Amino acid sequence: MPAGSDGAGVLMATVAVLVAVLGLGCALALLWLYRRLGLQRGQLRKALSQLAHSEQQTRDANELLLAKQGVEQAFAELSTYMQGIDQHALVSVTDAAGRILRVNDKFVQTSGHGREELVGQDHSMLNSGYHNHAFFERMWTTIQRGEIWRDVVCNRNEADGLYWVDMAIVPQKDAAGQMARYIAVCVDITEQRRQEDALHYRATHDALTELPNRTLLLERMARTIARARSRQRPVAVYFVNLNRFKQINDGLGRGAGDQVLSEMARRLQDQARGGDTVARLAGDEFVVVSEGLSRSMVEPFGARLQTVLQAPVLLSGEPHVLGGSVGVALFPDHGDDPETLVKRADLAMVQSKSRSDGGVCIFSSEMQDAIDVRVQKEARLREAIVRRELVLHYQPQVDFETGALVSLEALVRWDSPDYGFLMPGKFIGLAEESGLIGAIDTYVVDAACRQMRQWHQQGHGWIRTAVNLAATKFSDPQFKTELHEAMARYGIPPGVLELEVTESLAMRDPDAALVLMHELKELGILLSVDDFGTGYSNLGYLKRFPADRLKVDQSFVRGLLKSPQDRAIVAAVVRLAHNLNMRAIAEGVESEDEAILLYALEVDEIQGYWMARPQPAEAVEKLFDQPMLLDPATFLQREALPVVLLVEDETITRELLEHVLQSFGVRVASAASAEQAMEMFHQHDYAIAVVDHWLPGSSGIELLREIRKRMPHTARVLMTASNDPQVLRDAINIGGVAHFLAKPIDPAVLRNVVHDACWNTAAQRRRTPPPPAG
Structure with missing residues (x-):
């Protein structure tokens, strides 16, 4: 390229920029034009001279004319293109020391500096401070080697604003091979940079x-x-x-x-x-x-x-x-x-x-060890579903009125070769967190339906079975389809499969739950509301739910014998269920006393360890042939027996008196202290309280005063070895005592006192005279 050719430098620099900014095609077109014509007018003149010489030698004037027109058209195209570059790009020419010799109008416009301000200065007057010293060192090293340098540069304009340019610098040497000048062509990419920065900010x-x-x-x-x-x-x-x-x-x-x-x-x-x-x-x-x-x-x-x-x-x-x-x-x-x-x-x-x-x-490293174990356990649980290591155990649900087994609840267990036999509390939480709970629920429904069909084929009839499902399953769009397919696969008739819907799940989106419940009922599926009373209850929605049973949560059942509040809640839930045409079932029953109270509160069905633990299918099917799992007459008889509250701190004496009292045909609730006795006040409607005078932490008379205040219909008897008249006066005046028993206790005297007190209490309530003692 001839020395001193600004046009060549401008074009080369522009090509470098256009490759990135306008695309490779535009740059190649410009190079084609350059190679076709050359850049300098001298070259064009030489071309025209050669064409003129050809004109003298050629006989075809039309061919010569066409050649001239082609050259002129190409030069016009190049001029137009250069004008477009000048309007689009910022162009500056500096000497070898970097002092500005010339700038185009676009450079002046973008920088905000006048041409006279720029000429004679170097580009440092535009330095924004964005780039470090090493950036400019690399630039000078490149162009001083005679190589084209290209990068994105942030400059500062005259108004102290920043603008971004995509810059290419083309070095040019003179005829002696010395660096003569540098030509810089820049494309303003400030708006593009702003958009990129905004996108980057949003992305980060x-x-x-x-x-x-x-x-x-x-x-x-x-x-x-x-x-x-x-x-x-x-x-x-x-x-x-x-x-x-x-x-x-x-x-x-x-x-x-x-x-x-x-x-x-x-x-x-x-x-x-x-x-x-x-x-x-x-x-x-x-x-x-x-x-x-x-x-x-x-x-x-x-x-x-x-x-x-x-x-x-x-x-x-x-x-x-x-x-x-x-x-x-x-x-x-x-x-x-x-x-x-x-x-x-x-x-x-x-x-x-x-x-x-x-x-x-x-x-700590122990935390990582725990998570590693958890990850491994999750992988094993995933495999367990495929390998059918999950098994169902069934817990009977018994009707209070008939004592018969009326249904089962299917409860999943994991029989793992690595971890042993695991209860749900050891893996259900992991399943929920890892997203495996849906697969487990599908597995449980299929296994329960398969087992129901097997029992039916063995001649046991269709045994109603309830299954618990996770909240995520109820939001699964395939849920209804899976249920329908499982019932069809095993021929399950309507009214046999039951789903337990937790109260919290139903109230999470009650409108959606209501729609889903009606759709499930159309499939012939029974519904029960589980864990009732433990979450947020909306009775307006509950009355619209097409549920068949309302389950009293075991947390309330567990508190029946200790908490009057729990007893009141259970009574309210039972009444609510009956008023909504649902049956009330209590879960977690672990003692006969709890069962007696639940019977008195008119619960319809119970389940719990007191009757039967969850058992494998082959074990629970042995119960199918039993006409009754419990005898309702027991509850009728026990409910009719009067209850005696016995308070005695000496263990041997208390156990002896319990035995004697039970031989009289009464129920006995015993306590070792006044504090324990007061916790038991709500458990029964006591006919008589037999209290020792000396109790740890309190006197028997003080306890009798509390009984007189809180249970006025309960007959009060004081056991004492004292002959002090003041004790007798205090017992009568403070404790309202009707009878005294001198220690050691004579069983015959105790029998007469209990008989009279019980019947007097009953007579006071029923206003009927007591029969003679027999």
């Missing part, structure tokens, strides 16, 4: 809090770790999870949840030190990365984070306290890459959440 930042997201967090952590490694400094990674966020988000709505997240993000940023990174991963999870914290400061800094999260958040003018759980992982102690450190900080956070004090928890 959380839209709500504007904190770095996981992508940017890991990038920054990689740089922080590399820097810390070279400086031999520690890095602390804090994983923060908000407490009670789900309740706020579900209860008050997403708007309130977003407000909480924004506020908590601000608080965490306020606590961060210079150079720290605060990021939001997802939901209510945040990460704080801090370099250079000494080991002694790791926990205090985490505690500071917890403290600011504990402060109330105002939502619609009302304060709400959430708090947060914080786990920490340290570089290099717990990992040397971002992913590992975040995962291990997360594990520590989970440990923090499970601790009673909820304090900051630092990762």
